[in-house]
Amino acid sequence: MPSIQDDILMTTRPLAVIILAAGQGTRMKSARHKVLHPIAGRPMLLHLLASVAELAPERKVVVVGAGRDQVEAAVAGLGVSIAVQEQQLGTGHAVAQAHDALAGFAGDVLILYGDVPLVRTETMRAMLDRLSRGDEPRAVVLGFRPDDAAAYGRIIADGQGVIEKMVEHKDATPEERAVTLCNSGLMAVRSTDLFVLLDRIGNDNAAGEYYLPDIVMLPGAQSAVIETEAWEVAGVNSRVELAGVESLWQQRRRAEAMRDGVTLTAPETVFFSHDTVLGRDVVVEPHVVFGPGVSVADDVTIHAFSHLEGATVERAAEIGPYARLRPGARIGVKAKVGNFVEIKKAELGEGAKANHLSYIGDASVGAGANIGAGTITCNYDGFFKYRTQIGAGAFIGSNSALVAPVTVGEGAIVGAGSVVTKDVEADALCLVRPPQEGKPGWAARFRTKMKARKDAK
Incomplete structure (x- = not known):
């Protein structure tokens, strides 16, 4: 035949x-x-x-x-x-x-x-x-x-x-x-x-x-x-058959990716979109999902449980685990997006890092900048979106909130726990928090007072 x-x-x-x-x-x-x-x-x-x-x-x-x-x-x-x-x-x-x-x-x-x-x-x-x-x-x-x-x-x-x-x-x-x-x-x-x-x-x-x-x-x-x-x-007449055809497509796409030089450590757990582009020597760990519009360059590592959509990842960058790249995310050469970090409509320059528990939206992060754990860009006031500019080599301390529109200059340092509402000059130190005050014995007196009040009830 x-x-x-x-x-x-x-x-x-x-x-x-x-x-x-x-x-x-x-x-x-x-x-x-x-x-x-x-x-x-x-x-x-x-x-x-x-x-x-x-x-x-x-x-x-x-x-x-x-x-x-x-x-x-x-x-x-x-x-x-x-x-x-x-x-x-x-x-x-x-x-x-x-x-x-x-x-x-x-x-x-x-x-x-x-x-x-x-x-x-x-x-x-x-x-x-x-x-x-x-x-x-x-x-x-x-x-x-x-x-x-x-x-x-x-x-x-x-x-x-x-x-x-x-x-x-x-x-x-x-x-x-x-x-x-x-x-x-x-x-x-x-x-x-x-x-x-x-x-x-x-x-x-x-x-x-x-x-x-x-x-x-x-x-x-x-x-x-x-x-x-x-x-x-294979035809589709029901949701069951739809899932079956999706599985067929994914199986073939995974095999194609591996033939083209991509490492999938647990292929059956990785899901591609119809237009996913992966370079050579990319490593994709288990349970990674690629939505539409993703392009990944050579030598990138995408750790487990990450989700990427509408994003561009440049050479030798590192993503995840548990990272989310949303549409408009552009991750530069050797940049790092760590665990529980979300990037939306934002660029991370070459070697920039956002390693832990951060949200970077409508922002530009310069080369070599470091975004501390728990940092967020406050980009939305309920009506409009605004951008945050973070210069090359800047250091943003943990648990900081950058209220857009705002610019942090090159080499500037923002102290941990700051709420930044005004531009920060290049190489400046920005501290936005009250001075620490200690009151000796206050905690013990407070506990005694509250226990007495509770016992009286």
Whole structure:
């Protein structure tokens, strides 16, 4: 049976892509459209469109039913046309709704599913290349062999991948159900054939629907199947299946990271986003989560239980454990963000340190500066955000509050426990606390007085 590798050539015909997303998604039990549920921080539909984009299609059509407004908002600016399937009459009927959006188009059509988000660009290209082969099949179907064929439609094909029969599970005989090659639903067809063929199929089946695969079995030219691995065509119809596809994606991304020179000390506990970028010789300890928008340079260590999102970490920096980098965090070369430190919309310069229990928000921390334990930048007055500037080499004592907008000059020292509300000059000492006063014997007298009062009750 032909594989993906056997069929990767190069097709030059114009391409249109139809993505079916008209299902009700009732098993998701969600107000969010099914295809907009995220995998690795990105909606399933956008995963698919990102893979499609590498093929440079001339047209892209998403067929929707309910939830059109949500889908339109999600694909705005991506050059996608929306077609609507008002009644759910099967996959063949859904594809037919793209007719007007493809008016005047001449080329190949790739039919995908919005809830099957992991299909690789290489697989799509292999389907199109098989369609362009000398025998010019009517259609190319993507097949797979799952561990449990369950209710999938079956493909009966010869050793060369020429399809002899395709049948839905509910309409299959026991012998046909014993076949392990299953239909993913993904298909490549020439535009000159597609809608003519759709007009010829009927709905004489158990569900009374118009099945897209039925175009394969119409009299005339033969169709072909190529195979891919089951993980690539895993679909999502429920939250359980969503978690399963997320797990598949994460497993592959972890393996890719390690192949590229990243150390994951407990791979199964690390979670990546779709756009996470990691340099070489990065070490990621257990239970680290990367949200969208994270870029990490070479030789960085990220200790356990840290969470990063929208952050940039430069070479040889050290993060965590239990650190949180929020959007806009920029951690400089060899800088350190320690345990229970939160950085938001702030830059730490080269070699700067915030080692313990601090919040640094809307701030700039100069090279070599040291932020003492328990320091916070008070950046919000309930209405507006303000910035704090901390110069290079400055030292901020523990348990200090820097009330923005405020600047601490280069080399300045802020004494522990200070509440800084005015700018501090470079190389100055800032002390904002009352002088310490001792009252000998006061504590003993206080205890005696309070015990007597308690005993009198």
